[in-house]
Amino acid sequence: MADLNRTALHALHLRLGAKMVPFAGYDMPVQYPGGVLKEHLHTRSAAGLFDVGHMGQVLVTAISGKQADAALALERLVPVDLAGLAEGRQRYGFLTNDAGGIIDDLMIANRGDHFFIVVNASRKAEDLAALRAGLPDYCDVAEVPGRGLIALQGPEAEAALARLVPDAPEFAFMDVGIRLWQGVELWISRSGYTGEDGFEISVPDAFAEALAERLLEMPEVAPIGLGARDSLRLEAGLCLYGHDIDEETTPVEAGLAWAIQKIRRSGGARSGGFPGAERILRELAEGTPRKRRGLRPEGRAPMREGVEIYASDEGGAPIGRVTSGGFGPSIEAPMAMAYLPPDLPEGSTVYGDVRGKRLPARIVPMPFRPATFKR
Amino acid sequence: MKFTEDHEWLRVEGDLVIVGITEHASEQLGDVVFVDLPEAGRSVSTGDEVVVIESVKAASDILAPLDGEIVAVNDALADTPALVNEDPLGKGWFFKMKVADLSALDGFMDEAAYKALIG
Numbered sequence: 001m002a003d004l005n006r007t008a009l010h011a012l013h014l015r016l017g018a019k020m021v022p023f024a025g026y027d028m029p030v031q032y033p034g035g036v037l038k039e040h041l042h043t044r045s046a047a048g049l050f051d052v053g054h055m056g057q058v059l060v061t062a063i064s065g066k067q068a069d070a071a072l073a074l075e076r077l078v079p080v081d082l083a084g085l086a087e088g089r090q091r092y093g094f095l096t097n098d099a100g101g102i103i104d105d106l107m108i109a110n111r112g113d114h115f116f117i118v119v120n121a122s123r124k125a126e127d128l129a130a131l132r133a134g135l136p137d138y139c140d141v142a143e144v145p146g147r148g149l150i151a152l153q154g155p156e157a158e159a160a161l162a163r164l165v166p167d168a169p170e171f172a173f174m175d176v177g178i179r180l181w182q183g184v185e186l187w188i189s190r191s192g193y194t195g196e197d198g199f200e201i202s203v204p205d206a207f208a209e210a211l212a213e214r215l216l217e218m219p220e221v222a223p224i225g226l227g228a229r230d231s232l233r234l235e236a237g238l239c240l241y242g243h244d245i246d247e248e249t250t251p252v253e254a255g256l257a258w259a260i261q262k263i264r265r266s267g268g269a270r271s272g273g274f275p276g277a278e279r280i281l282r283e284l285a286e287g288t289p290r291k292r293r294g295l296r297p298e299g300r301a302p303m304r305e306g307v308e309i310y311a312s313d314e315g316g317a318p319i320g321r322v323t324s325g326g327f328g329p330s331i332e333a334p335m336a337m338a339y340l341p342p343d344l345p346e347g348s349t350v351y352g353d354v355r356g357k358r359l360p361a362r363i364v365p366m367p368f369r370p371a372t373f374k375r
Numbered sequence: 376m377k378f379t380e381d382h383e384w385l386r387v388e389g390d391l392v393i394v395g396i397t398e399h400a401s402e403q404l405g406d407v408v409f410v411d412l413p414e415a416g417r418s419v420s421t422g423d424e425v426v427v428i429e430s431v432k433a434a435s436d437i438l439a440p441l442d443g444e445i446v447a448v449n450d451a452l453a454d455t456p457a458l459v460n461e462d463p464l465g466k467g468w469f470f471k472m473k474v475a476d477l478s479a480l481d482g483f484m485d486e487a488a489y490k491a492l493i494g
Contacts, residue, residue, distance in 0.1 A: 227405070
């Protein structure tokens with residue numbers, strides 16, 4: 001506990017009365033005095049400010065200065081179309097291992113003469129190792145020192161940020177750009193992990209607290225902790241690394257095949273050529289014996305991570321296990337994700353073993369609550 | 376009113392003991408979204424898991440504080456589990472139990488001792 005890292009907003013969290021918990025080696029706010037439920041609903045109705053400064057920020061640059069060199073090099077590690085990613089645009093992707101498992105999921109932005117990558121806090125070391133080992137010598141991999149990261153999410157995020165960055169409304173979903181605020185470089189992207197419209201803003205540590213406080217002064221903006229961040233992303237059907245995806249799950253099993261563009265699939269111009277390609281391309285064509293599915297438990301009892309799923313209300317072996325589950329404040333019902341056979345049709349009923357009782361749950365499409373991204 | 380080290384409160388009403396959780400416990404749990412109550416008529420022994428409280432954060436067990444029989448449960452919690460947060464010492468009660476000997480309550484903390492426990 002003694003050597004937990006702190007983000008640039010640590011002192012602010014304490015002043016705001018946050019309850020702090022260790023998370024991925026950082027001392028992070030799990031909730032503020034309002035509580036998880038209120039924070040969740042506030043983000044859906046107004047705007048929430050999240051400290052995501054624990055996440056890793058990485059730059060990948062080709063020594064040649066040619067962005068195409070960096071793009072093609074990264075494509076050796078990431079099964080998405082990066083050579084076709086326009087300057088000023090960002091894309092969701094993942095690093096895969098030789099077995100087709102997911103080393104981490106990440107956001108990759110084309111910033112003209114380099115790529116800016118945001119990775120999970122808990123996977124920084126593995127990501128940097130995979131990038132350094134897998135990229136050719138003509139690519140430089142550098143962790144960005146001394147920058148915090150703030151997510152501003154919710155229907156009023158745009159109006160809030162526009163007071164500081166007047167052209168923020170002109171960013172389309174997944175646009176990235178650098179803007180000056182009081183002479184400070186903000187690296188802005190229109191993205192997030194809540195299912196809401198919003199922005200992620202990289203800011204120098206020395207100015208992170210001033211920026212957060214300036215945003216929190218606005219009546220629509222409230223600080224939101226990791227507790228609500230988890231229920232928001234779960235309602236949005238988004239994966240949490242280490243729970244819903246890991247080195248043992250492939251992107252196809254995880255329902256992330258949408259992130260693999262045609263050009264990287266069999267028959268595409270730059271098909272394969274990434275770790276685990278053989279398995280992932282085969283699964284894209286033939287399917288997988290298990291897939292991440294959405295569950296809506298009947299009643300109000302949540303089915304949490306680890307709950308075993310059965311095909312019937314007694315007997316038989318488990319057919320899957322919940323990887324994330326909880327209560328959705330916006331849908332006012334429990335929800336869960338589980339790896340299950342893909343041939344079970346949507347709407348069919350399965351049973352989760354909750355404290356020795358098999359409780360029914362329906363297989364439903366995700367997201368549990370539709371996203372409101374600004375396209 | 377008496378208190379257990381598990382942050383339950385016990386209140387005598389006639390020959391019954393009403394059981395709930397303290398304000399401190401309700402704050403620690405966070406927003407309660409589901410309460411799994413026992414069936415009335417169930418006989419319990421001290422330490423039996425009788426109630427499960429699901430909050431937005433986690434599931435927590437409530438243990439039977441005494442030997443006895445559950446004679447009534449708070450059905451209002453089925454539709455309004457938030458009563459546990461809003462009024463933990465009142466409308467957020469969990470169950471009423473019949474115990475063999477009410478003097479067993481003497482072994483629990485009084486309010487001053489409980490306050491000292493939670494600091």
